[in-house]
Amino acid sequence: MTLHSTTQRRRGRVTAVSDSSPISDEASLTSTSNQKRKPRRRSSPRSRSSSPRLSSITLLLMALLATLLLAPTASASEGDRSPEYRLCVNSCTADVCRDNVDDGTMFAHRLPFILRLTRWTCEDDCKYHCTHRITNDAAERVHKIQHDARLEVEQLAQAQPISASIKAERIRGIIETQMSALRPVQKQMVQFHGKWVFIRFLGAQEPLSVLFSLLNFKVHWNALFMMRKQLPDVFPLKLVYIVHTLISMNAWLWSAVFHTRDKNWTEKLDYFSAGSVIMSAFFFSAARLFRIAPGTERFVLFRRACMGALGLHVLYLSIGRFDYAYNMAANVVVGLIHTLLWLAYSLRPTTFPSNPLVDRTAYSRAAMRAAKPSLSALSTPTPLSNGAATPPVPVSTNIGPPSTHAKQRRRLQLILGLMSASVLLELLDFPPILRILDAHALWHLATVPITKMWYDWLVNDAQECVSTGWWLSDRSVSVQGGELASTLEQLSEKLKGRAASLAQNIELNALTSKLNELANKAGLSGRVGGVNGSAGASGVNGASGLGLEMEQQQTSTGGAATSTSIGLGSMSLTDRDAGASGGSGSTGKAKNW
Known part of the structure; x- marks a missing residue:
């Protein structure tokens, strides 16, 4: 599945730090730096066939759209605006990066080779350590307030015995009173430069997001070879599907690079690649659903329109300040249209063009012509055949919309439901567990099995398009290409x-x-x-x-x-x-x- 909508995480959301989260400065902690995060890759399948399911899924999609479009964005977060953080960064850069005398506030050692290899600078390293220092101080401060409140109530209870419930209520009251006097950065884990505090690993700011992005890359890599072998050669959109797989591989590769090091250029390449995947998914879905065959005038015009829209989108974001709100809105709208198209097809396939009865004879003859020159034209090699072709796909004269039987439609609806549910991970953002696993990383992990399900469904759908004669191309003519x-x-x-x-x-x-x-x-x-x-x-x-x-x-x-x-x-x-x-x-x- 290949939709991946781009949503920034610059929300300034904060959450209390647990007692078990402090991490020492001297530990070789790992990091995150300036990064606006976006959901990536929304694979949009088809949808449900009953009206209750239709209403629930439609409402869910509309709610997701409204939440994403109305989500506030900010160029700075609670953490990097705090005086504590600024003092820490200024002290570190003055002591280490500018060869000044240590003032005793913050000191960072010379960068190891792996950090220099991943393009960490002295200033970046200072910011990384300061985010952990401020977060550790907040956790220790909360822990101290809780400890002092318990000790104070215990001393009062020794002088005047009280019940356990009253004791707990007094402890809670003391803690709330003291916490209310503190700023968020002094009592909670907050975001710095639009992202949470992560432990870096081998120079990667968000190691689990990098790992899960590479897993998605592997899924698309496997799908590339699967489509080359299992998509019938006479399926008109075989090349279009393969190109879409390559575009998705490129996007997940840049996602891994972006989560490794959040730089201005890696961020833009990640966003632009994500946008290309969404547009590509919309393009091949519309071509499949509306039967826009390659080589026709409609196909050429539609392809130029999509490429032109994507080019203008990239050009607008490349000039001047990056417009995060527009980028998010544009990708969400296109992704939602892509999802709704498959939803409509799943619910009512007759909404889309199909072979009229008068075309059945023509398409059956085309199928026979395609099988005449070479039986391998309609062959569907299997993984167990080591690339050898299986017997030709049978061609039927009963031409109806493919993938409309109950099993295929339920499968499509399941994929759509899982993908919609996975987007909730991006909306219900929470601080990283143990400073390594956050909602965005879980969202990347969830797309791995869903994407595989989506590609399997597309292959089965393409094979049914050919086996029923509903949509196929004449290989004896089209494959010749330049010899025609x-x-x-x-x-x-x-x-x-x-x-x-x-x-x-x-x-x-x-x-x-x-x-x-x-x-x-x-x-x-x-x-x-x-x-x-x-x-x-x-x-x-x-x-x-x-x-x-x-x-x-x-x-x-x-x-x-x-x-x-x-x-x-x-x-x-x-x-x-x-x-x-x-x-x-x-x-x-x-x-x-």
């Missing part, structure tokens, strides 16, 4: 030659008939020469030309008879003497002109 023009030219020349020869033969046949008619009227036996000449055919004497054969025969009784044969089609004027001796020794002569 030369083949047509050769056929044209042959047809011209045949037409000229046929016209000449028609004229000669008319002349032959006329001459034979005249010979019969003259009392001669006329025949159209078969051996000596025939119209349009070469006999013993050759091909084209006019031959008059005068044959004299002597009968056995000594009587003489003359027969004239007029023939067309003999090659040239030749003389032929033939003698035949009968019982009386008679002779005969024949002349050919």
Whole structure:
């Protein structure tokens, strides 16, 4: 599945730090730096067939759209605006990055090789350590307030015994009073530069998000080879599906790079790649549902429109300040349209164009023509066959919309439901567990099995399109590609030659008939020469030309008879003497002109 909507995480949301989350400064912690996070890759399948399911899924999609579009964005977060964080970063950069004297506030050691390899700078490392320092201080402060409140109430209880419930209520009251006097950054884990505090690993700011992005890349990699082998060659959109898989692989690769190091250029490449996946998914879905075949005028115009829209989108975001709100809205709208198209197809396939009854014969003939040149054209190799082709896909004359039986539609609805539910992980954002696993990483993990399900469904749908004859291309013509023009030219020349020869033969046949008619009227036996000449055919004497054969025969009784044969089609004027001796020794002569 390939939709992946781009949503920023610059919300400034905060959550209380648990007692178990402090991490020491000197530990080789790992990080996150400036990053606006977006949901990636929303695979949009088809949907449900009952009206209650329709209403629930539609409401869910609309709620997701409204939440994403109305989500506030900010260029700064609670953490990086705090004076504590700024003081820490200024102290670190002054002590380490500018070779000044240590002021005792913050000190960072020289960067190890792995950090330099992943393009960490001294300032980046200072920011990373300061985010953990501020978060650790907040956790320790909360822990100290809770400890002091318990100790104070215990001392009061020793002087005047109280019940456990009253004791717990007093402890809670003391904690709430002291916590209310603190700013969020002093008592909670907050976001810095639009992202949570993560432990870096081998220079990667969000190691689990990187890992899950690479897992998604692997799913698309496997799907690429699966589609090359299992998609029938006569399925019109085979190349379109393969190109979409390559676009998705590119997007997940840049997602892994972006989660490794959040830089301005990695962020833009990640966003632009995500947008290309969404547009590509919309393109191939519309082409499949509306039967827009490659090579047609509609296909070319639709492709240019989608590419132009994507180009303008990238151009607008590349000029001036990056518009996060617009980027999110544009991707969500296109992704939602893609999802709703499949939802509508799942609920009512007849909404979309299908083969009319009058086209059934034509498409069945096209299927037969496609199978004539090579049975492998309709073959569907399986993984167990090591690339060898299986028997051809059977072609039926019963042409109806594919993937409309109950099992396929339920499968499609399941995929859509899972994908919609996975988006909730992006909306219900929470601080990373143990500073390594957050909602965004879980969302990337959830898309791994859903994407595989989506590709399996697409392959089955394509095979059904071909096996039923609902939509296929004539491989005997389309696969030739560059040879098509030369083949047509050769056929044209042959047809011209045949037409000229046929016209000449028609004229000669008319002349032959006329001459034979005249010979019969003259009392001669006329025949159209078969051996000596025939119209349009070469006999013993050759091909084209006019031959008059005068044959004299002597009968056995000594009587003489003359027969004239007029023939067309003999090659040239030749003389032929033939003698035949009968019982009386008679002779005969024949002349050919």
